[in-house]
C-alpha cells in the first residue's frame with residue numbers, strides 16, 4: 001500500500017482538528033504522523049526512520065509487525081472477530097492457559113481486561129471483596145493506570161489532578177537507594193528500613209482495614225527502581241502476617257521486559273508468590289488491546305458459588321487473545337525472553353555504564369533486560385535532578401532538549417521526569433543497540449550542558 005505525501009497533511013490536519021490526546025495540552029501538540037513500522041524501528045511519511053528506544057509506551061516487546069502475530073490476527077479476523085465473554089473460545093482458553101503456565105504458585109485463573117488500568121481496578125475489587133477491608137496501600141513512586149482506583153493508587157504526579165476519590169488509598173515509600181527516603185547507604189539497609197516503614201504504615205493504618213498492598217514488581221514509569229533482593233519476599237511475609245492480599249503489577253515489567261517472563265521471577269519463588277498479578281502491554285505487545293489479572297486459587301474460589309461482580313464487554317476479545325497466543329508462542333520459540341536478558345547483560349547495560357563515564361549528567365544507571373533508566377542530574381555530588389519532580393513552565397527544558405536531540409538523530413526516546421528510560425523491544429539486536437547508544441552519546445551533550453560540571 002502506498003500512501004501519497006499529500007495524505008500526510010490530511011492525517012495531521014484531522015488529528016489536530018479532532019483527536020484529543022492523552023496527558024497533553026492540546027494547543028501545543030505536534031504529533032509525528034507515522035506511516036509504518038518493522039522490528040525495532042518505525043518510519044514517518046518522509047521516509048525518516050526512528051529506532052524505537054521506547055517500544056511505543058513500553059509495550060512493543062516483540063518488536064513491530066512480528067509476522068507470526070500479524071498472521072494470527074488476520075486469521076482470527078477471518079474466522080471470528082468478536083464474541084461475548086460468556087462463550088468458550090479456543091484462542092481465549094489458550095491465551096489464559098499460556099499466561100497461567102507462566103505465573104507462579106497457584107495463580108491459575110485469568111480474568112481478561114482491555115488494558116492495564118482495568119486489570120488494576122479488578123485486582124483492587126477482588127482484594128477488597130476477598131478481605132472485606134476497605135484500604136489499599138501503594139508506593140509514591142508508582143504508576144498503575146488512569147482510571148478511578150488505578151489513578152488513586154498511582155503515586156507519581158499523574159495522580160494529582162485526579163486525586164478526588166482517594167478514600168481508602170494510602171501511599172508509602174518503596175526502596176530507592178539513590179534517593180533513599182530512609183537515609184540508607186547500602187541496599188541491605190534500604191531493604192530493612194523500607195520493610196519496617198511498610199509494616200509501620202500498616203500498623204498505624206490498622207491492619208484490619210488494609211485489603212491489599214499493590215506494588216509494581218519493578219516500578220517502571222517512576223524510574224525503573226529495581227528493589228533490593230529481599231524486599232518483595234519481605235513484603236510477602238508482612239502481607240501474610242496481617243492477612244493482606246499482595247498484588248504485583250507486572251503491566252510494564254512483565255513478558256520479557258525485565259529479562260524474565262515476569263519480573264517477579266527475579267525475586268520470588270513458588271512459595272512466596274503474590275496473590276494477584278496484573279498484566280497487559282507485553283502479553284501481546286499491544287497489537288490489540290489486552291490486559292488481565294492472574295488470580296490465586298484461594299481468591300478465585302470466592303466466586304465459585306456466587307457471581308463475580310465485574311465484567312467487560314470485550315473481556316478476552318478474540319483478536320487480542322489470538323495476538324497473545326501468537327506472541328507468547330513466538331517469544332518461547334525464538335528465545336526472546338532469554339535474548340532480552342542476554343542483550344541487557346552483554347551490550348545494553350555495559351554500553352549505558354560506559355556512557356555514564358563520559359557524561360556528567362548521568363547520576364545513576366540502573367536496569368535489567370531491556371528495562372533501563374539513566375537518572376539525569378545537574379550535579380553528581382548533590383544529586384540535584386536535571387529537572388524538578390514536577391517540572392513547570394520552562395523547568396522541563398533540559399530533558400525536552402535532550403528528547404529533541406535524540407529525535408533529530410533518528411532515535412525515539414522515552415523521557416520521564418529527570419530520567420531517560422531506555423526500553424527498546426526485547427528483540428533488538430546488538431547492532432541496533434550500538435546504533436542507539438552512539439546516538440545517545442551525541443545527544444547527551446545537550447543534558448551535560450545543563451550540569452554544573
Ligand code: PLP
Pocket residue numbers: 057114115116117118120143144145146216220221249250251252253280281291
Ligand atoms: N500499571 C503499570 C505498571 C503501567 O506501567 C501502566 C501503564 O503504563 C498501567 C498499569 C496502565 O496500563 P494501561 O495504560 O494499559 O491502562
